Amino acid sequence: MAKTHVESNLTERAITLTRVFDAPRELVWQAWTCPDQFARWAGCDGFSVPLSTIDMDVRPGGRFRWTMIHDESGEETPATGVYIEVVEPSRLVYRWEDSRVPEESIVTITLIELEHGTELTLRQVGWTYGSLEWGLHATRAGMAQEIDKLARYLESSAVQAI
Amino acid sequence: MSPVDQLAATLNALADPTRRAIVDRLAAGELTVTELAEPFDMSLPAISRHLKVLQQAGLVQQRRDAQRRYCQLNGRPLAEIAAWVEQYRSYWESGFDRLDKHLSTTQKEKGHGKNARRKQPD
Numbered sequence: 001m002a003k004t005h006v007e008s009n010l011t012e013r014a015i016t017l018t019r020v021f022d023a024p025r026e027l028v029w030q031a032w033t034c035p036d037q038f039a040r041w042a043g044c045d046g047f048s049v050p051l052s053t054i055d056m057d058v059r060p061g062g063r064f065r066w067t068m069i070h071d072e073s074g075e076e077t078p079a080t081g082v083y084i085e086v087v088e089p090s091r092l093v094y095r096w097e098d099s100r101v102p103e104e105s106i107v108t109i110t111l112i113e114l115e116h117g118t119e120l121t122l123r124q125v126g127w128t129y130g131s132l133e134w135g136l137h138a139t140r141a142g143m144a145q146e147i148d149k150l151a152r153y154l155e156s157s158a159v160q161a162i
Numbered sequence: 163m164s165p166v167d168q169l170a171a172t173l174n175a176l177a178d179p180t181r182r183a184i185v186d187r188l189a190a191g192e193l194t195v196t197e198l199a200e201p202f203d204m205s206l207p208a209i210s211r212h213l214k215v216l217q218q219a220g221l222v223q224q225r226r227d228a229q230r231r232y233c234q235l236n237g238r239p240l241a242e243i244a245a246w247v248e249q250y251r252s253y254w255e256s257g258f259d260r261l262d263k264h265l266s267t268t269q270k271e272k273g274h275g276k277n278a279r280r281k282q283p284d
Contacts, residue, residue, distance in 0.1 A: 003262075004255050015250050019258050023265035031261055031268075041264035044256035122254060 014125045025111050025118040029089035032109060033058045043068045047077075059086055064094065096124075168220065172239040175219035180204070181212050185221060188235035195224075195231050 005018040021028055031037045039051035053067035060083055068077040084106070085093035092109040105124050112119040175181055180202065187198060199209040213233060216222040223234045 004258055006251050006255075015247055015254075017251070017254050017258070019262075021262055021265055023269060027265055027268060028261075031264060037264070037268070040268075041260040042257065043260070044253045045260075120258075124250060124254075 014123065016121065016123045018119065018121045020114065020117050020119050022117045025089050025113045028111055028118045028120060029092075032092055033086075033088075038066075042066065046071050053078075058083060058092075060084060062086075168239065169243065171219040172221060172243060175215050175221055176243075178212070178215075180209075181216055184209075184212060184216060185235060188222065188233055192232045192234045195233060198233055 003019050006015065031041060033056065035051055035054040035056055038056070039049055039054055042049040047068045047070055049066050049068050053065070053069075055066070056062075056064045058064075062083045063080065064083065065078065065080045068079065069075070070077075079096065081094050081096045083092070083094045085091055085108075090111050094107050096105050096107055108121075108123045108125075110121045110123075112121075176185065183202070184198060187193065187201075195206070195210065195213065198213075199206050202209060213222060213224075217224065220239050221236055223236050225232050225234065
């Protein structure tokens with residue numbers, strides 16, 4: 001199943017992803033805002049976010065922190081930030097910071113209740129140098145093909161989307 | 163310039179709406195500086211300053227042909243940005259797969275049957 005709809009605007013430094021989850025909105029909200037729920041899914045393949053590293057003060061102006069740990073190498077990637085908007089159970093906006101650099105990005109999560117499930121839209125605007133290095137690292141590590149593909153993509157559709 | 167500095171320069175160059183509009187116009191093909199400046203409510207020197215920032219970021223190249231200066235878009239720095247858009251895309255998609263699994267497990271644990279968790283139409 002192709003589940004996630006993705007749009008990106010390269011010059012605006014924004015990416016928007018939309019996906020429908022087969023679960024009530026309240027549960028999806030809790031998955032993002034309750035540490036014991038968040039710990040059970042957060043991160044990406046090959047990484048985990050242990051409950052002991054999560055600290056969330058889910059209210060406007062409240063801070064969060066957690067650490068993403070690589071399952072094999074144990075390498076730690078800390079995340080910190082501040083909640084900007086908290087409208088339970090429909091809208092969560094946070095600023096994702098990187099302590100090493102002055103840049104940051106804003107993540108906006110919108111949850112819409114559907115008849116059968118919940119539509120989640122995640123928009124991320126702005127990028128950290130950390131993510132930039134991460135992208136470059138992956139690129140160097142053997143994504144040359146991917147770059148070619150992206151370059152072709154840019155030549156065709158993406159430039160028009162600017 | 164290191165690759166990271168290069169990307170920072172690209173992002174900085176694209177942070178400005180006029181420069182984005184210039185990139186957009188050049189995406190359709192090369193233009194002389196005068197042609198490029200036409201739709202903008204801005205002096206030629208002001209446009210030239212924007213072009214200089216784009217050139218320094220490697221996004222725009224100029225070539226001379228007789229008395230004309232042509233501007234061309236160079237897509238390579240954009241491809242690098244696209245590479246990290248791709249990184250985030252795969253990061254979130256992978257995260258969403260995990261969230262999906264988590265949500266269905268949680269619902270089973272809570273003993274919610276399909277009918278219980280879904281609103282049935284009247």
